[in-house]
Amino acid sequence: MFKKSIIYSILFLKCPQCRQGNFLEANPYQISKMNKVKERCPKCELKYSIEPSFYTGAMYVSYGVGIAFAVATYVILLFLGVADNPLTIFIAIVAVLALTFPYIGAVSKAIWAHLFFKYNPMIAKQVKNDTRA
Ligand SMILES: [Zn+2]
Numbered sequence: 001m002f003k004k005s006i007i008y009s010i011l012f013l014k015c016p017q018c019r020q021g022n023f024l025e026a027n028p029y030q031i032s033k034m035n036k037v038k039e040r041c042p043k044c045e046l047k048y049s050i051e052p053s054f055y056t057g058a059m060y061v062s063y064g065v066g067i068a069f070a071v072a073t074y075v076i077l078l079f080l081g082v083a084d085n086p087l088t089i090f091i092a093i094v095a096v097l098a099l100t101f102p103y104i105g106a107v108s109k110a111i112w113a114h115l116f117f118k119y120n121p122m123i124a125k126q127v128k129n130d131t132r133a
Contacts, residue, residue: 003019004019004124006019006114006119009110009114009119010107010110010111010114011107013028013106013107013110014110015041015043015044015046015048016046016110016113016114016116016117016118016119017041017044017046017117017118017119017120017123017124018041018043018044018046018119018120018123018124018127019119019124020043020044020124020127020128020130021038021041021042021043021044021046021127022038022042023037023038023041023048023106023109023110023113024036024037024038024106024109025037025038028102028103028105028106029102029103031102034102034105035102035105035106035109037049037055037109037113043127043130044120044123044124044126044127046117048113050116055109055112055113057112058105058108058109058111058112059108061108061109061111061112062104062105062108065104065107065108065111066097066101066104069096069097069100069104070093070096070097073092073093073096074089074093077089077092
């Protein structure tokens, strides 16, 4: 059931329409293909880009996702009881953002795509047994 949810589709970088095909060319941490969105969904053939530079808008999303990661880091530091010094907090947040920025960029593009393409259960059912990634 979770595999059909929009949360799964965004976090695991799947196609917004069928939620099964991969959204990116490669893992976000593969630097040479960093956050390169595929031309089409390998399963349902959805064209991922509506217009040229479609994913430029994802940078607005990435700002929000970055803030969410920073706040989450701060909350974890509070729970661990080590958020006593502003410098510690700052260094921890910078370290977390530096390590997660490829994934933040990828998730932002996935969220952006999910805003414009709707899930289609009929298509998802048709491509379910398709073995292409
Ligand atoms: Zn698809």
